[in-house]
Amino acid sequence: MAMHWIAPAWGSPETWRFVEYEPPAPAQGEVTIRVHAAGVNPADAKHVAAARPGVELPEPIGYEVSGVITAIGPDTGIVTGPASVGDEVIAFRVRGGYATEITVPAQKVLRKPATLTHAQAANLLLVGTTASAMLYAVDAKPGETVLLHAASGAVGVSVLQQAAVLDIRVIGTASRARFDEVRRFGGIPVEYGDGLASRIRAALADTGVERIGAALDAAGTDEAVQSSLEFVRDRQRIVTIVAPTAATEHGFQASSGSQPETARYRDEVREHLVELAEQGQLTVPMAREFSLSDAPAALELVASGHPGGKIALIP
Template sequence: MSNVVVATGYGGPEVLAVVDEPVGDPGPGQVRIAVRAAGVNPIDVKAYSGAFGTDPSALPMRLGAEAAGVVTAVGPGATGAAGPVSVGDEVIAYRASGAYATDLIVPGASVVPKPATLPWEQAGGLLLTGATAVHTLEAVKVGSEDTVLVHGGSGGVGLFAVQLAVARGATVIATASPAKHELLRELGAVPVAYGPGLADRVRAAAPAGVTAAIDLVGTDEAVDASVELVPDRRRIATIAAFGRAPGLGIQLLGGGPGADPGDDIRAAARTQLTSATAAGELRVFVARTYPLGEAAAAHRDIKSGHTTGKIVLLP
């Protein structure tokens, strides 16, 4: 049996519960993982909030999309993204449906080797936000000649986007509260505070202009500043402004309605991200960890919007 977090209804974190479910053996092409860490992401909260509908047949709803753990069984023909998978391998799984669990069966193609030096909690929070960051940078074609504005630079996706854009040679302007500015400077970005007058502060920080923008927060302020500052709207991408993106001609990315999921880009990003962390070229920031049974508290935390880095569940 596996301890599994499910949403028993639609609403807030109060609808979450931990239940026992049978695990069984992996089928052809599948692997079973004893989960050591599972990343918590805003999309997990939206899934049962009613934002994407309230179909009663989807309940109870398992949550989570990324996990790290040890392979305990391998089905016939199971091969990971980086090669054969064996019992005892330490792996990271993304995409891993229902990842909030103690034991999990996933397609072999979903797993990549975990870098030996990467702690479990960091491994569990690496791939979804990291792959999202890669997707945003690819979508707006960030390169060494660019100045890119990253809204929400100290969040889970933002910290990866900042580091990866800097690694590409771009000049990075990142918005965050003043308490997060020193960290962003440490990562190579020029921090600016959000709030009234944002566009003017960005202009002062980037007098030669901004060529691309990545919105990770979805506020009207972030969207308006991006449209005002970036001449080519196809070089603006958002993962959060679902209501405004279509009417403005900016790119909408991710798993929500009408968004480009970027499946191929995100799949290819997995080994890029693990290689970068193994080489010490990419840092994974974990804001807090919670036991699996405290998933509701973890969701209340992530809903606050003030975390620096990832929240991770530890079964």
């Protein structure tokens, strides 16, 4: 029997249960994956924190995994082409990734980049597609300078790497302790906190850049919102993934995977992100691995807000 985590009731991870279950045999258009690593994201807990339309309990937990195909439905290929039992793959936007084995739609499965470990690969696409969608939303162009809030976080690091591929300069806010991480991926770090605007101006002066073309907010603080508004006049070139109320109030963009257009874009960009990883241009810094049975402890570290990288659950 396989094992997986479920939420039997609305609430925090402490209420979840780790139980036996039998994954269904894959039908046409499906594959079964033996999970080698499950990605851990804040959305995993938010998804079942409170009642929401379209979600019925008990709800299996987890959005993305990396592993090996153990069974494949008839006449079935995956997003990146033909597939066979034994192939290493990743799956994204699935239900129930916190599992030892899972059967999923093949349209959610791609080959695993050989350059990444299973733990890294299991954390590639949620942050990667989120970061790419932010750059796409503001129409960031080669040669531009953009302002990125929370540049050393998981999404921020992916933005930095993807911006570097596109020849986009990034001024990124972070704590001083995380400056080296921002620089590692090509960003220009500025410390958040009182006086942020003056430090952004100093960074612009140091680089000889006259203006910031767009702002990307992965922090959601009042400071992030206000500095974005101060430096970017065109509000359609400001996007947030964490402050939708402020976006509505001030007339700038909020990006979410639940938006049909954003979901479509994220699906389209998956193969490109796999290719970037295979070329060594996109990696996933890891903070820690937990046993699959310790999922609540992993979510507690994520909820702290400063894990220092991505976290994976290992069956």
